[in-house]
Structures are given as structure tokens and as C-alpha cells.
Amino acid sequence: MYRLTIIERFAAAHRLFNYQGKCARLHGHTWTVEVSVEGKKLNSCGMLIDFGELKKMTSTVIKELDHSYLNDLHPFNKLDNNPTAENLAKYIYHQLKTLLPSNLTLAEVRVWESPDACASYREDTGP
Numbered sequence: 001m002y003r004l005t006i007i008e009r010f011a012a013a014h015r016l017f018n019y020q021g022k023c024a025r026l027h028g029h030t031w032t033v034e035v036s037v038e039g040k041k042l043n044s045c046g047m048l049i050d051f052g053e054l055k056k057m058t059s060t061v062i063k064e065l066d067h068s069y070l071n072d073l074h075p076f077n078k079l080d081n082n083p084t085a086e087n088l089a090k091y092i093y094h095q096l097k098t099l100l101p102s103n104l105t106l107a108e109v110r111v112w113e114s115p116d117a118c119a120s121y122r123e124d125t126g127p
């Protein structure tokens, strides 16, 4: 099994509702999005997928978020779906999954809010 990981970034503003602390106020981050895919079979070039292609697909998803006010965008415009790193990772995961070729499994999406804090999302494949 092979696993590839690429990184893309986007910048946006947000605030957290139902949160006691400074993050309840409007502020921004440059989020780092780490995408990992897995698969068994390499192409004739010895690649699972070209890093560039995977970056392009990720960029297609995150360009909708880039330079936005996340709280205005679906699905973060609901008070019970704050644009946290957790909810962003889940959202990016499900959007990206629809774009991936069938020979690849989306293993995990990890969203770093700062260099020392991240949340990841993957599908539960257990029993």
C-alpha cells in the first residue's frame, strides 16, 4: 500500500460562536491543509497519482474558502457548525472525495490552524 501526502494553504477569517475566549471575535488564519491518499497500484510512471494533480484537486476545493469570511459560507453559516479545524477537515474531506479517481482512497485530511495545532478527519472504516 502506498500513501501520498500533499499540502495546500488558504487564508480566511472566522469567529467561533458558543465559545468563551478571544476566538469568539473576528480574526483570521492561514490554514494549512494536509491531504493523504492511499492506493495499491502505481501507474506506468511509478506514481500513485502525480502530486501536482492531487494538489490541483485540493486547490479546487479550498479556493472556495480562500480569502472568505468562513461563517458566511455553507455549511459554516449554521450556528451549530462553527468553522473549527475539525469541521473544516470534515468538509474538505467530503468535497475532495468526490473528485478523486476510483483507484485512490482518501486516507485523511488534516487542517493546521497554526504551526502547533491541527485537527484531522478520516472515515471510520471499523466494524
Ligand SMILES: Nc1nc2c(c(=O)[nH]1)N=C([C@H](O)[C@H](O)COP(=O)(O)OP(=O)(O)OP(=O)(O)O)CN2
Pocket (backbone or CB within 6 Å): 016, 023, 027, 083, 084, 085, 086, 113, 114, 117, 119
Ligand atoms: N479543537 C479546537 N480548538 C480551537 C480551535 C479549533 O478549530 N479546534 N480554534 C480556535 C480558534 O480558532 C483560535 O483562533 C485559535 O487560538 P489559539 O489556540 O489561542 O491560538 P493562537 O494562534 O492565537 O495562539 P496562542 O499564541 O497560543 O494564543 C481555538 N481552539
Ligand SMILES: [Zn+2]
Pocket (backbone or CB within 6 Å): 014, 023, 027, 028, 029
Ligand atoms: Zn481562529
